Amino acid sequence: MSPPVPAPPDVPGRPPLTARRGALRLTALRLTALGPAARRDPVIAAGAVIVGLIVAVAVLAPLLAPFPGDAGSAVHPADALQAPSLHHLFGTDQVGRDVFSRVLYGARVSPLVALFVLLIAGLIGVPLGVAAGYFGGVTDEVIMRVTDVFLAFPSLLLALAFAAVVQPATLTSLTIAIAVTWWPWYARLIRGQAASVAGRPYVEACTALGLPRWRILLRHVLPNSLTPLIVQVSLDAGGVILTSSALSFLGLGAQDPVPDWGLMIAEGENYFSTQWWVATFPGLAILLTALAFTLLGDGLRDLLDPRRLLLR
């Protein structure tokens, strides 16, 4: 059942260029195996489909939402806190905005925060990790001790502390607070990978050929170290969405007119015992989104883990 496995990239004596392409091609090939794997495993398929749906909703929100204006600061006092009906599928909130429209627009908020957090964390963590793994020595020591400082804490606590001192809270401050606590994980992950790649024969061959170090680093070590990152990023997307929603719930992120799911729950909390819909639907959206990314990440891990590939 396993898809065809191309020659491993690190065969001694192979030209380095092929090695680099080989690694990327191997990753790509395993990713194309996602299709068959999804057919075999409905759970992965569900994850992939939901992630696709969320992206579609985020892109098409203005077309899908029945009341696009309600995503912002619209106020309809006459319609406040109406129960779900055909007109307002998820009911209305305390100022009469359509909860369904706001939940749809919410797909543009915390998933986007997650995207930026992961991007920033990757942009900081990957170069530092590759440098630490490839150069070793003092560079490695300094970078790894700094990551130790961050990793010694639960990241939600650090993000909370940072977001709390950075006032007034905005989506930007929230994104930065989470990204600051997230990059060390990637630096760690990439460092381990880069250190093992740096010792492989094709990298030694590059060194022997007299290629400049930056070129070896950028064209050979970096691409061959990235595969585990793909898995981690998709697993983390759910975690970042949960973290950002939690911080927004505490008032440390998005502020009122923004249709952030966490903030909507905080706003609905006051009415929850009688008007359950205001907080329930945004919560379901968070759960579904985090769930989808977790399932997808799990599936990707199974696919990209070479040991698992051989076992199947």
Add this chain to the structure above:
Amino acid sequence: MLRYPRVVRYAARRVALALVVVTGVVILTFVLADLVPGDPAATWAGPHASAAQLARARQYLGLNEPLPARIGRYFAGLATGNWGVSIHTRQPVLSDIGTAAPATIELVIAALIIAVLVGLPLGLAAARWPGGVLDNVVRVAAVLGVSMPVFWFALILQLLFAQRLHVLPVAGEYDPSLLFTHPLADRTQVPVLDALISGNWPMLGSTLEHLILPALVVAGYPAGLIARMTRAQVLDTLGETHVQMVRSLGFPERTVIGTFAMKLAWNPVASVLALVFAYSLVNTFLVESIFDWPGLGSYTAASVSTLDTPAILGVTLFIAVVYVLANLAVDLVQAALDPRVRLR
């Protein structure tokens, strides 16, 4: 002979590293707090303060000093047990933490007990019949537990069990009306323990009842993680030669899993416990305010809304210390449980 000094050396190294970590975080937080706009003195002095009152507040809070001096003074204070004064309670931060911490730790420990009692058997059962119905249910449940926004889950459970079904209390640590008939002897600051020690059964029942919902919410994530770790570990162990030998000797499957495979599974579960202990500690932050639980979470939530930097810093430091100690304890326990684990 050499065992004892090695353990001590290891512990000392870890504590030293932790000190470096804590120092780094304090400096980072101070720098961040200094960079951004927002004036704690304004909160301290109140919304209608005059310029002179504001100036006095700034003087009192030491905000006029340069940043390095403030950081230095903070560290000097830490060493002497002066963690600063909370801006919103106007009490020393350390005594505030001392008041709030027992409730939080009670909640986390109750949650972890539930998590182990639920997660471990589920993980074992999933490993016993991999690919079966139960395995898939556990897998989905575990993923659900990991993806659940706890603050939302707390609201839903509260609505369902307390406000609609009326089977469990809505909020609080115990029923305050019981204080008149069965006063609580305050010995440990933890109502459950106090009630248990003094044989105050009605109060014990009330505290346990109040503990169920918040503990269940906090237990979700660790239970899922423990179930998955146990499953993976037991499946791994089942492939090892000594287990195969036990199996080939004709021992029943129950003994193979229950006795031989599980022994090795304890280790990762223990290490995951240290991890989720800290994670759950932070999760209580999101849950406590919903259940009116008088712990660190409610304290932090109040601190956040009042720009109470000393309090936030204090709680961060406290949790950092607890986290490091929990990790250290687990490492030592692991080494004691499994001689193959080397302390480095």
